[in-house]
Amino acid sequence: MKEALPKARRVAIIAGAIALSQAFATPALAQLEGNVFIHDPSTVVLSDGKWYTFGTRGGGLVSEDGWTWSDGPVRPGGGVAPDVIKIGERYYVAYAVGGGGLNGGHASEIKVMWTKSLDPGSPDFKYHDVGTVASSDGIERNDAIDPAFLLADGRLWLSYGTYFGTIRIVELDPTTGQRLAGNDPVDVAIDMEATALLYRDGWYYLLGTHGTCCDGPNSTYNIRVGRSRDVLGPYLDHMDVPLLRGGGKLVSAAHGRMIGAGHFGLIDLGGGVEKFSLHYEADMDRSGRSVLSIEPLLWRDGWPVGGSNLTSGTYEIQSERSGNALQLKTDFVRIGFDARRSFMANPGDPVSPLPDQSLADNSAVWPDGTIRADLSAYMVRPNQHWTIAPVEGAGGYFGAPYYSIKIAGTDRALAVTADGGEVETVPRFTGGDAQLWRIDQLTDGTYRISPKGQPSGNDTALVAIGTSTASLNRFDPTSDAGRWRFYPAEPPR
Amino acid sequence: MGGSDRYCKAIPLRQRTCAILALILYLPLPSQTAAAQDASAPPPLTESFAAITESPLVPDDDGFIRRWMILEPIAKPNPTNTVFTGKYVRQALSRETYPGDFDSIPEAGEAVRGDQALTWHALDSKLWDVRLFDFAQALGKPKYGVVFWMVTIIDSPREMKNVRLAVGSNSASRWWLNGEVAVELFDDRRMVVDDVLSDRVTLRKGRNVIRGAVINGPGLSDFCLRLLDESGAPIRDLEINFGPSRRPA
Numbered sequence: 001m002k003e004a005l006p007k008a009r010r011v012a013i014i015a016g017a018i019a020l021s022q023a024f025a026t027p028a029l030a031q032l033e034g035n036v037f038i039h040d041p042s043t044v045v046l047s048d049g050k051w052y053t054f055g056t057r058g059g060g061l062v063s064e065d066g067w068t069w070s071d072g073p074v075r076p077g078g079g080v081a082p083d084v085i086k087i088g089e090r091y092y093v094a095y096a097v098g099g100g101g102l103n104g105g106h107a108s109e110i111k112v113m114w115t116k117s118l119d120p121g122s123p124d125f126k127y128h129d130v131g132t133v134a135s136s137d138g139i140e141r142n143d144a145i146d147p148a149f150l151l152a153d154g155r156l157w158l159s160y161g162t163y164f165g166t167i168r169i170v171e172l173d174p175t176t177g178q179r180l181a182g183n184d185p186v187d188v189a190i191d192m193e194a195t196a197l198l199y200r201d202g203w204y205y206l207l208g209t210h211g212t213c214c215d216g217p218n219s220t221y222n223i224r225v226g227r228s229r230d231v232l233g234p235y236l237d238h239m240d241v242p243l244l245r246g247g248g249k250l251v252s253a254a255h256g257r258m259i260g261a262g263h264f265g266l267i268d269l270g271g272g273v274e275k276f277s278l279h280y281e282a283d284m285d286r287s288g289r290s291v292l293s294i295e296p297l298l299w300r301d302g303w304p305v306g307g308s309n310l311t312s313g314t315y316e317i318q319s320e321r322s323g324n325a326l327q328l329k330t331d332f333v334r335i336g337f338d339a340r341r342s343f344m345a346n347p348g349d350p351v352s353p354l355p356d357q358s359l360a361d362n363s364a365v366w367p368d369g370t371i372r373a374d375l376s377a378y379m380v381r382p383n384q385h386w387t388i389a390p391v392e393g394a395g396g397y398f399g400a401p402y403y404s405i406k407i408a409g410t411d412r413a414l415a416v417t418a419d420g421g422e423v424e425t426v427p428r429f430t431g432g433d434a435q436l437w438r439i440d441q442l443t444d445g446t447y448r449i450s451p452k453g454q455p456s457g458n459d460t461a462l463v464a465i466g467t468s469t470a471s472l473n474r475f476d477p478t479s480d481a482g483r484w485r486f487y488p489a490e491p492p493r
Numbered sequence: 494m495g496g497s498d499r500y501c502k503a504i505p506l507r508q509r510t511c512a513i514l515a516l517i518l519y520l521p522l523p524s525q526t527a528a529a530q531d532a533s534a535p536p537p538l539t540e541s542f543a544a545i546t547e548s549p550l551v552p553d554d555d556g557f558i559r560r561w562m563i564l565e566p567i568a569k570p571n572p573t574n575t576v577f578t579g580k581y582v583r584q585a586l587s588r589e590t591y592p593g594d595f596d597s598i599p600e601a602g603e604a605v606r607g608d609q610a611l612t613w614h615a616l617d618s619k620l621w622d623v624r625l626f627d628f629a630q631a632l633g634k635p636k637y638g639v640v641f642w643m644v645t646i647i648d649s650p651r652e653m654k655n656v657r658l659a660v661g662s663n664s665a666s667r668w669w670l671n672g673e674v675a676v677e678l679f680d681d682r683r684m685v686v687d688d689v690l691s692d693r694v695t696l697r698k699g700r701n702v703i704r705g706a707v708i709n710g711p712g713l714s715d716f717c718l719r720l721l722d723e724s725g726a727p728i729r730d731l732e733i734n735f736g737p738s739r740r741p742a
Contacts, residue, residue, distance in 0.1 A: 330579075331578035331579050332680050365580075374689075465687075466687045466688055466690040467661075467685055469688075471690070471692075474724075
């Protein structure tokens with residue numbers, strides 16, 4: 001791989017893009033809203049009730065809900081591609097000065113500073129310089145940019161580097177942010193930049209970006225991963241190809257209108273929901289600019305995999321607990337069928353298709369007003385099919401928009417009961433908070449369905465509390481009761 | 494009943510001999526005769542139940558309520574369970590169809606006068622579930638096309654909020670807590686643990702009356718019921734006591 005643009009030009013281009021970002025493009029549904037224009041976003045962290053990410057140069061973004069973003073505070077130090085980690089009371093910020101092909105050179109320093117708050121309005125907001133923790137001399141086969149922190153088992157690690165040579169790891173002192181005395185860098189990968197480190201279930205994961213940066217809709221950026229039992233490697237991919245020889249299992253790539261996935265950052269929201277921040281080199285609905293994105297992170301067979309938000313459509317909503325389908329709790333409507341004739345028929349008797357049950361037939365027994373929802377065996381019936389779509393203007397939470405969930409072909413919407421404890425349907429969707437739902441993909445690929453109004457830490461969700469009963473309950477990430485699958489269903493005829 | 498039971502449950506039939514049905518679907522079956530029943534020698538009531546004792550009973554290790562006052566089955570012929578929609582069951586199992594005073598507690602041995610001479614039995618199930626089919630069969634009562642009414646009294650040491658009644662029944666059933674409908678199970682269904690749960694309800698300190706009715710056409714009749722707390726855990730610090738409450742006022 002070869003960079004399409006040297007990092008110096010990237011910086012200039014990105015700075016210009018950020019300066020122009022006040023004129024926001026019309027947000028597309030199922031994407032973040034507000035000012036999402038950023039390149040090389042740092043790991044998203046929470047400080048003083050708001051979420052922060054910083055990009056190349058000094059600018060950053062801030063959000064209260066992980067969905068709508070605005071201009072954030074300026075980070076001192078400038079440079080490129082910072083990372084942030086909170087350890088104890090301190091937010092350590094690492095950033096690179098120089099390198100990245102700046103003026104054709106690769107001499108660079110990675111500097112660290114810390115502050116007790118990222119909010120400039122806080123009395124704890126004050127940056128303290130730690131100093132340089134890694135560097136490249138411009139001659140060696142390394143370019144010390146794109147730092148990324150990992151705190152695991154009490155030890156603080158920093159990966160860095162770009163396509164000019166190797167990715168390296170050094171160890172820092174978690175109490176000071178300084179490089180441990182006598183620690184030497186270790187080469188762990190080639191053909192990568194914008195790395196990130198994860199630790200999970202005894203494995204260290206080195207994620208990084210392959211492909212071409214900074215060329216808008218022509219950027220081939222994509223996120224790859226290898227893993228090792230030792231933080232210093234060797235990191236291998238799923239085919240046992242060493243990352244030091246260019247291996248890397250795909251985590252996330254272009255999809256839909258989003259091109260050039262890069263710069264992974266883990267966001268562990270707790271409760272079984274893990275997401276990751278990244279930038280797309282080009283959002284085709286936003287003039288091909290580089291934008292922040294937040295997407296679900298799945299784990300399959302010990303490997304991180306990029307997930308996806310639920311797309312608009314009509315679905316069966318299946319409980320992972322019982323396998324039963326969420327449905328309107330209405331009287332069962334039979335399809336006309338002569339069981340005796342069927343069983344007595346001869347094998348050679350002619351057959352013909354039976355029509356699906358129509359919405360009109362099924363809804364003939366529905367009462368007016370609210371109708372409760374329950375679970376039953378999936379029968380491909382109209383009272384079991386839900387049309388789900390993001391609600392424009394309703395916002396969202398950490399990369400997932402708020403959705404309406406309606407019985408297909410109707411305006412009857414899933415809602416929280418007035419007492420807040422149960423789930424029902426209302427005859428008309430009004431857009432009220434009680435009718436808006438978060439649908440977060442969980443690490444196993446199933447989904448959690450939560451009512452709007454879930455502040456951080458509140459884990460109420462739609463839960464199958466019985467084989468045939470759904471309610472709003474505390475979400476337990478160790479149980480299947482709050483996990484749901486969505487299977488596409490034919491719209492009602 | 495074996496694998497053919499699924500056919501027997503759904504398809505209108507006059508008789509239930511499912512093993513035979515698997516071989517000769519829809520051929521006319523001979524009436525179930527007294528001689529045939531004698532030959533099959535149904536298990537005695539003590540197979541599944543025991544007479545209650547003076548001592549209160551506590552829920553079993555999994556929280557199931559095993560002590561019940563059970564009325565002998567009311568014959569209500571239904572050749573199929575597919576009729577058990579919500580509308581049908583609410584009409585069939587209601588205050589109005591309850592055989593007696595809905596707000597009083599029956600006593601063991603109390604007879605219900607009406608078209609059918611029926612008696613209440615106070616029993617402890619030996620199992621986690623309550624096998625109504627075995628109850629009817631042992632007493633020589635109708636087993637198919639029947640309605641069973643049950644009552645029990647839960648003595649709670651304190652007020653408990655956010656409790657759920659968790660019920661499984663074969664087939665449909667309705668359940669009242671202290672006179673209010675708490676859980677309803679409709680359609681042709683088999684008994685499984687924690688099938689349908691009530692909304693959050695409050696157990697009073699002291700006596701709480703749970704009253705229920707199960708309706709079934711063909712097939713086994715049975716139910717299981719336990720109380721779960723907010724976390725879904727079974728509630729066990731209760732007494733099931735048909736006598737005076739032992740709790741201090």
